[in-house]
Amino acid sequence: MNDQDHLWISTPDALSAHFEATPARIGLDTEFIRERTYWPQLALVQIAVGGAVLLVDPLAPGMPAALAPILTDPRILKVMHSASEDLVAFKHACGVVPSPLFDTQVAAALAGVGAGIGYQKLVSETLDVVLEKGETRSDWLRRPLSPSQLQYAADDVRHLFALHDALAGKLDALDRLAWCEEDCARMVANAREDELERWPHLALRTTRYLDPQARRRLLRLLRWRDAYARDNDRPRTWILDNELATLLARDPPIDEAGLQRQLDAHPKAPRRLADLVWRAMTTPLDDEAEAPAPRDEDRDKQALRRLQDAVAERSRELALPDGVLASRRWLQALLARGGEGDAWPDMLDGWRRAELETALAPLLEADTADQ
Numbered sequence: 001m002n003d004q005d006h007l008w009i010s011t012p013d014a015l016s017a018h019f020e021a022t023p024a025r026i027g028l029d030t031e032f033i034r035e036r037t038y039w040p041q042l043a044l045v046q047i048a049v050g051g052a053v054l055l056v057d058p059l060a061p062g063m064p065a066a067l068a069p070i071l072t073d074p075r076i077l078k079v080m081h082s083a084s085e086d087l088v089a090f091k092h093a094c095g096v097v098p099s100p101l102f103d104t105q106v107a108a109a110l111a112g113v114g115a116g117i118g119y120q121k122l123v124s125e126t127l128d129v130v131l132e133k134g135e136t137r138s139d140w141l142r143r144p145l146s147p148s149q150l151q152y153a154a155d156d157v158r159h160l161f162a163l164h165d166a167l168a169g170k171l172d173a174l175d176r177l178a179w180c181e182e183d184c185a186r187m188v189a190n191a192r193e194d195e196l197e198r199w200p201h202l203a204l205r206t207t208r209y210l211d212p213q214a215r216r217r218l219l220r221l222l223r224w225r226d227a228y229a230r231d232n233d234r235p236r237t238w239i240l241d242n243e244l245a246t247l248l249a250r251d252p253p254i255d256e257a258g259l260q261r262q263l264d265a266h267p268k269a270p271r272r273l274a275d276l277v278w279r280a281m282t283t284p285l286d287d288e289a290e291a292p293a294p295r296d297e298d299r300d301k302q303a304l305r306r307l308q309d310a311v312a313e314r315s316r317e318l319a320l321p322d323g324v325l326a327s328r329r330w331l332q333a334l335l336a337r338g339g340e341g342d343a344w345p346d347m348l349d350g351w352r353r354a355e356l357e358t359a360l361a362p363l364l365e366a367d368t369a370d371q
Contacts, residue, residue: 006053006154012066015056019070023049025077026070027160028098030086031140031153038229038236040085042093043140048079048157055153059143064094071098079160081105081119087191097191101184104160107167110176110183115321123159126166131155179351186346196226199291202336206246208294216288217281218249224280228273240270240277248281292336300335303363307331310359318355325352334364 009015027048032040045056045067058064070076071090078098080086082105091097108122109115120131138149145153171177200222201207207215225240232239244266253259256278263269263277270277311326318325326334330347337343344353 005051006055006150008150009054009056010060010063012060012062015054015063015066015070018047018049018052018054022073022075024075025079025102025161025164027053027157027164028071028078028080028083028086029153029156029160030089031138032085032089033139033141034085036235038233039092040089041141042089044145044153046153046157048160053154053158055145055150057143058093059141068094068096072096074100077102079104079164081122081156081160081163084187084191087188088194091191091194097188099185099188100181101188102164102168102180103184103187104163104167106183106187107164107171107180109321109324110179111167111170111174112319112321113167113170115323119156122163127159127162129159131159182350186350196223196230198287200226202292202294204242204246206242210246210250212293214249214252215291215294216284217252218245219288219291220280220283220285221245221249221277223285224276228276237268239273241268244269248277252281300332303335304328304331306363307335307360310363311356314355314359326356334360 009018027046029046030040030042031044031046032042034040042058042064045054045058047054047056047070056063056067058067067090071078071094077100079102080098081103083098083101083103087097087101104119104122105117108117108126113122113125117125120133123129123131132152132155138152140149168177171180197203199219201215201218204218207218210218221240222242222245225236225245228234229236229239248259248262253262256274259278259281260271260274263271263274307326308328308331311331312322315322315325326348330345333345334343334348337345348356
């Protein structure tokens with residue numbers, strides 16, 4: 001592909017013409033906007049296929065439906081970089097999640113190149129090609145797009161095949177292709193399921209300082225907030241921010257009128273949603289009694305540090321970058337569940353559990369015994 005080899009695709013027929021023969025793989029990326037919405041708004045789809053780069057307008061009539069069979073064709077490997085949000089954008093716009101997937105960021109981490117490495121840096125380090133960064137904050141929903149936007153967008157997929165070849169070779173030599181396939185399949189499954197967090201209150205440090213009833217009120221508020229934001233396609237913090245949710249949970253008003261006064265006193269409060277907030281705060285959830293209690297912070301830090309040290313040692317043995325084998329958040333989830341039987345979180349199951357269980361199981365047993 002040369003630098004000018006990109007085509008603007010604005011009709012489903014024009015897109016279909018490039019898929020009369022089924023390719024073995026495509027390079028795939030998106031541009032989306034997510035400033036005022038819960039869901040990413042799909043604004044552009046870039047596809048490298050054969051010797052061309054297609055810049056597909058998903059705003060054109062019929063285009064999301066035309067993209068769907070390409071995205072789900074099991075014969076076509078989708079090569080993407082840092083695909084998690086792109087997958088969500090495709091699901092919301094096209095109703096499907098691209099699969100099968102090879103994520104070059106995931107592959108680079110497992111190959112020991114670097115954790116969370118950006119596309120431009122990976123292209124530079126792997127292919128010795130320097131890419132421009134000038135359009136990272138563009139308005140991708142405007143039409144027509146500028147020549148510099150089109151060039152930037154095309155570059156985002158132009159080098160994916162070369163990265164795929166290089167990284168797949170490294171992983172094959174390390175016998176880690178199966179690891180990459182597992183991680184990519186999990187990413188696809190997570191995008192398909194798109195389940196809301198069951199215990200969102202546990203992510204807030206302030207939860208530790210609330211009494212049991214206040215914790216339940218906070219759980220109710222955050223569950224309602226997250227579902228309402230998703231259903232109405234608005235950012236969570238536009239509906240109810242964490243600080244106000246915690247305040248209402250800790251010092252609840254005695255009636256709906258009192259709640260309205262509290263909301264009126266906060267500039268970012270959902271004043272027009274007072275009745276829904278009151279209902280959410282005062283209506284028990286069927287499973288709220290099952291919510292795990294916040295762990296003791298000091299003991300939690302000590303237990304987490306022991307797990308992190310064990311993971312760091314195994315990462316050095318495998319020559320994996322920090323955070324690839326197990327992130328802090330994943331280890332916190334493992335501690336919360338106790339690490340027994342099926343209690344390992346999904347993100348630590350599979351090959352990671354096979355690499356870590358021998359080292360972590362005694363630490364988890366000791367932590368459980370100390371409780």
